[in-house]
Amino acid sequence: MFGASFQPVASGSTSVSKGAGLSPDVMDHVPPSRHSERLARLERTIQHELVPRLMTSHRVGPVSPAMLSAATRVLSERDVAAFVAAVRSQHEGHSAEFIRAVLDEGATVEAVYLDLLAPSARRLGALWDADECDFVEVTVALGRMQRLLRDLSQVFLAEAGQSEPVGNVLLTCVPGEQHTLGIIMVGEFLLRDGWRVLVGAPWSDSDLPSMVAADWYDVIGFSVGTENRLAVLRRDIRRLKSASKNPNVQVMVGGQLFADHPELADQVGAQAIAADARSAPVVARSLLAAARVSTAGRLPPEGLAEHGQFREALRRD
Numbered sequence: 001m002f003g004a005s006f007q008p009v010a011s012g013s014t015s016v017s018k019g020a021g022l023s024p025d026v027m028d029h030v031p032p033s034r035h036s037e038r039l040a041r042l043e044r045t046i047q048h049e050l051v052p053r054l055m056t057s058h059r060v061g062p063v064s065p066a067m068l069s070a071a072t073r074v075l076s077e078r079d080v081a082a083f084v085a086a087v088r089s090q091h092e093g094h095s096a097e098f099i100r101a102v103l104d105e106g107a108t109v110e111a112v113y114l115d116l117l118a119p120s121a122r123r124l125g126a127l128w129d130a131d132e133c134d135f136v137e138v139t140v141a142l143g144r145m146q147r148l149l150r151d152l153s154q155v156f157l158a159e160a161g162q163s164e165p166v167g168n169v170l171l172t173c174v175p176g177e178q179h180t181l182g183i184i185m186v187g188e189f190l191l192r193d194g195w196r197v198l199v200g201a202p203w204s205d206s207d208l209p210s211m212v213a214a215d216w217y218d219v220i221g222f223s224v225g226t227e228n229r230l231a232v233l234r235r236d237i238r239r240l241k242s243a244s245k246n247p248n249v250q251v252m253v254g255g256q257l258f259a260d261h262p263e264l265a266d267q268v269g270a271q272a273i274a275a276d277a278r279s280a281p282v283v284a285r286s287l288l289a290a291a292r293v294s295t296a297g298r299l300p301p302e303g304l305a306e307h308g309q310f311r312e313a314l315r316r317d
Contacts, residue, residue, distance in 0.1 A: 073106035075115040084123050087141045095144050109156040146181050157192050166194040167218035167288050174232045175202050183223045185277045193281035209243040216245050218291035219284045222253045237269040250287035
């Protein structure tokens with residue numbers, strides 16, 4: 001949708017000049033302590049604001065974490081509220097314009113994912129729970145956010161450069177879950193880490209067992225939004241482990257429910273919890289050794305086969 005407009009806009013040349021009344025003669029009459037204080041303040045401004053912004057805008061050489069932090073646009077609760085208003089508006093373009101603006105101001109794509117899209121999705125859920133918006137409005141808003149996420153995908157993946165292949169992962173939810181924004185975001189972080197990823201919601205109860213029986217997956221990731229879906233999740237994990245082509249397939253789960261009650265992961269048969277999209281690659285890698293234990297000569301094949309049964313599928317080869 002946006003193409004090159006997501007790239008940071010290079011700022012014009014910046015100079016530091018003496019203000020009115022700061023001629024050498026006047027500076028000679030400034031007390032030494034105040035003179036030193038002004039010079040120190042100017043040095044801090046150049047080091048912590050001007051230089052990092054210039055380096056970020058013009059992409060000149062490596063930028064230290066401290067400098068990068070100084071140059072990055074921080075996203076706040078006010079930004080989340082404004083973005084939710086934009087994504088709920090009648091004009092679809094408002095949300096895209098908001099994203100473009102914060103990126104031009106120095107926000108990273110990762111920050112947009114984690115500090116804007118994710119909390120905005122939670123805010124929409126809270127509005128729905130409070131009957132301040134209906135199901136149709138939430139669905140339309142989340143659909144817009146999902147399209148924005150996909151439009152940002154190439155920029156997000158390019159930020160990390162080339163990654164060595166890691167393993168194969170299937171990200172999904174239990175049948176009946178309506179929104180997949182969260183698992184698509186997790187998929188983006190895993191893709192950037194080098195995983196082969198298939199993301200999608202199953203059409204029916206039979207889809208997931210068929211998928212894992214046909215192709216090798218090291219890790220299966222589930223997202224569950226509410227506690228009343230836990231019984232279905234427990235059943236699906238048991239069925240998938242039984243049907244899986246990989247006899248040692250590992251399961252990780254995510255969502256606010258597991259963040260608040262980590263003991264539930266063991267109860268449903270999962271091996272690990274991914275607290276958020278950023279931590280998902282680390283958690284998945286921690287499961288890889290157990291997933292790759294050789295059994296009866298069955299070793300993981302190269303790559304993933306194409307699948308047509310998943311809707312909202314995100315494939316990267």
